[in-house]
Each structure stands twice: as structure tokens, then as C-alpha cells.
Amino acid sequence: MKKIVQIVALLLTASLFWGCGYNSLQTKEEGVFKAWADIEAALQRRGDLIPNLVEVVKGYAAHEKETLQAVIDARAKATSVNLSTADLSNPAMMQSLQAAQGEISSALSRLLLVVERYPDLKANQNFLDLQHQLEGSENRINVARQRYNQAVEEFNSAIRRFPASLTNNLLLKLERKEYFKADESAKAVPKVTF
Numbered sequence: 001m002k003k004i005v006q007i008v009a010l011l012l013t014a015s016l017f018w019g020c021g022y023n024s025l026q027t028k029e030e031g032v033f034k035a036w037a038d039i040e041a042a043l044q045r046r047g048d049l050i051p052n053l054v055e056v057v058k059g060y061a062a063h064e065k066e067t068l069q070a071v072i073d074a075r076a077k078a079t080s081v082n083l084s085t086a087d088l089s090n091p092a093m094m095q096s097l098q099a100a101q102g103e104i105s106s107a108l109s110r111l112l113l114v115v116e117r118y119p120d121l122k123a124n125q126n127f128l129d130l131q132h133q134l135e136g137s138e139n140r141i142n143v144a145r146q147r148y149n150q151a152v153e154e155f156n157s158a159i160r161r162f163p164a165s166l167t168n169n170l171l172l173k174l175e176r177k178e179y180f181k182a183d184e185s186a187k188a189v190p191k192v193t194f
Contacts, residue, residue: 021164
């Protein structure tokens with residue numbers, strides 16, 4: 001009888017540790033960090049392509065210096081904002097990064113308007129290749145943001161659900177992570193004119 005009680009006690013103890021969420025919370029947080037690294041890689045790819053794009057456009061539109069300089073400045077500002085995984089719980093740092101990335105997107109939009117004025121540039125193979133690469137980068141960034149937000153949702157939900165919430169409050173003390181949000185200017189409806 002004593003042996004049965006010990007086995008039952010051992011099984012109960014094991015099930016408490018098994019179901020407390022300690023390992024799953026850490027796994028979910030690692031998922032957030034991995035998703036964030038994917039965003040950083042996609043942003044880096046875009047940042048690496050921009051100087052090449054600017055050089056190609058420069059050759060065709062030397063007098064469009066202001067627009068080209070805005071792209072260069074936006075890239076420099078965007079690459080100067082660095083977030084560590086510890087900053088993912090800091091809304092101000094996330095907003096700072098998102099603002100810098102919004103500026104680079106805006107500058108690239110202006111650059112593409114310059115391209116519309118130069119039909120020869122649009123036909124240049126180097127430019128077309130870079131434009132496709134940049135378009136692919138933008139798609140990768142969007143997918144990476146969506147995956148990051150999904151990982152954040154899973155993590156934030158996990159640290160709030162019982163019994164994992166007890167484990168987090170007592171042992172881990174993991175903080176809620178911030179979502180990657182759209183830039184305020186993205187809420188405005190674009191005007192299309194023909």
C-alpha cells in the first residue's frame with residue numbers, strides 16, 4: 001500500500017511539473033525571438049539592396065538628388081535603430097523602429113515616382129532586377145511581420161492562460177511582447193489618379 005501511495009504521489013508531482021507550462025512558455029518566447037530575427041534579416045536584405053537601387057537611378061536621374069538623398073538618409077536612419085530581444089517588450093522602442101522603417105518605405109515610394117519620369121530607366125535590366133529584388137524583400141518583410149505577430153499572440157496568450165500564468169508569475173516573470181503595428185500613415189486611404 002505504501003508503495004502505491006508513493007507511485008501515485010510521484011505521478012502527481014510529475015504531472016504538475018509536466019503541465020505547468022514552464023518549458024512551453026520558454027519555447028514560445030524563443031519562437032518570438034526567432035520570428036523577430038526573421039524580420040531583422042528581411043529588413044537587412046532591403047537595406048542592402050537600397051544602395052544598389054540608388055546607384056542605378058542616379059545614373060539616369062542625376063538632377064533628382066533630393067529624392068535620392070532622402071532614400072539614403074532614410075536607410076541610414078532605419079539601420080541605426082537597433083532592437084535587442086529585450087526591447088520587444090518596450091512599446092517606445094518598437095514604435096521607434098516602426099517609424100524609421102516607415103520613413104524608408106516612404107522614401108522608396110518617392111524614388112519609384114522618379115522612375116516613372118524616366119522610361120529608359122524602367123527598361124534597364126539592372127533596374128528591373130533590383131526592382132524585383134526590392135519587391136521580393138518587401139513581401140518577405142510583410143510575411144515576417146505577420147509571423148512575428150502570430151508568435152507574439154501565441155506567447156502573450158500562453159503567459160496569461162492558467163496554469164502557465166502561475167508558472168510565469170512565480171518562476172519565469174516573462175513580459176508581454178509588443179506587436180509589430182502598421183504605421184499611422186498606412187491607415188490613410190491612398191488616392192489613385194489616372
